Amino acid sequence: MKTADFDFHLPDDRIALRPAEPRDSARLLVVRDGGLEDRIIRDLPDFLRPGDALVFNDTRVIPARLSGVRERIGAEGETLTVAVEATLHHRDAPDVWSAFMKPGKRIKPGDRIRFGPDSDGACLLGRLDATVVDKGEDGLVTLRFDLSGPFLDEAIRDVGIMPLPPYIAAKRPEDDRDRSDYQTMFAHWDGSVAAPTAGLHFTPALMAAIEA
Template identity: 40%
Template sequence: MNPDPRQLSINDFTYPLPPERIAPEPLPDRAASRLLVSRAGTISDQTFRDLPNELPAGALLIFNDTRVVRARLLARRPTGGQVELFCLEPVAPHRSLELALQQTGHCTWRCLVGNGRRWKEGPVTLDFETSDGQTATLWAERQVQEAGTALIDFRWTPAELPFAEVLRAAGHLPLPPYIARPDTAADAVRYQTVYAAAEGAVAAPTAGLHFTPEILTELRDKGFETGHVTLHVGAGTFQPVKADRMADHPMHTEPILVTAALLRQLLAHRPRPVIAVGTTSLRTLETLYWLGVGLLQQSEYRPAELLVTQWQPYEMAELAASISPEAALTALLSYLDAAGTDTLQASTRLLIAPGYQFRLVQGLITNFHQPESTLLLLVAALLGPGWQAVYEHALSHGYRFLSYGDSSLLLPS
């Protein structure tokens, strides 16, 4: 019997990670990173340039094409002290990320506030220069303080600037908290994938940072298919698990966008292997299955309900045993056709942990994750107890860890 992931203790998913093994900088060459290959429990050491030779024949690689926004704003109080505002999600006048980034003149976002104890009232300000050389000013005023976050009203001049341009011109890249240094001009390039397209993430899908245009070309030349989904990675990806049991750990919600063309590609590709490039691509793909299951269970499924909750797969496992991936994908295509759109917009809180049965994914390309994290739980769900051997090998063979670290190709039996 599969374990109930709600009863798991995160303390069972840890390993010793010395600080010096955390990569503070990217390598000069993206593809020069090392590649640990775990194939049905057998581990070998390669470089990332070897990836096209290590993939299973006929594989379809799915990439997350989200683009990291410069979501950290360093404003000043009237007395001169600095306040850091980390934009997490839009609140008004739009909750849709795409619309919020195009908003002009004013908007409200939920933010983390750094060094805000002396910020009593009134706005903080930030002067900046736009991409076409205009002088601009941003004002930020705290409206509501909530547990750990605040609602911040922004307004700016020139008012015709979209908020996306404000962030591009005035903001800083939100490097992970374990990279304890300011962002640099090099990070502006290297903390993005070469195929990043859809703005909205506040953290990079780091598995994709190793790919170069040359490797992508080689993959196509060798006959591998590729496809793209979008999951805008939120700051919750770094949220530590503090609960004794996973049942008491709330997963964050992240928006996903998937085209009908990608759904048709997945259908046509079955039963050949699908390899997710990164945990976000994997969570998106598995979310598609559960969205399809939901559609098949409800004749009227409104867009606002296109959400996969944290424990849905475990609660619906018996029901889903009779629903194939093909049926779930076909249901999604029928839904889009009825709605007159070619893009699926949904959200996911899916937590993948030991006990989860994978429906669409047969392998994963990913970096090495923090101890006691939900990302490590996902790896353990894919590999079973073999995850420990992978991490012990990486530690004993000098691999670099976390966002700017080395990579792995995980192919379970």
């Protein structure tokens, strides 16, 4: 079996660029007893029974995409720069994240990365600079930031953008609305680097109906 076996054509007009409003009006495909049924998320209580368990992800999505510049000292002592982008993947220490970098082939251990726009005074003061400490065969790059803990968290919030799915990011730029659109009603703890999309469809009204 190959991943290509799962390819299919999805027309552009079928790609939603914003979540459904209200959220529990999103479509729900019910698969049971060998049949398919089109419903909406608001109908979910019809399919639940006493004793069923629902498990929710209570992490908040962070603006995990960071644009920056790779800096490297050339053979003549000059500073060589190239634009790069990092998508944070996993936090390994208070000041260390593993990330996917583009263009990854141009990154090597020892490189310095300066994240944020040049006009951002915080970035120019080194508030979100990092050093590449490792590059794995799986494409992940290990970044050690100059900041640590909550100071690093704050800097990421200042200069990062929301990690929109590629099929949306290719259609429109990120905006302020995305910072709320891609959080669930359960979001409490910072840490998700992608939206927990199944939970996006739940609303206080739907939860009340489920509890009832």
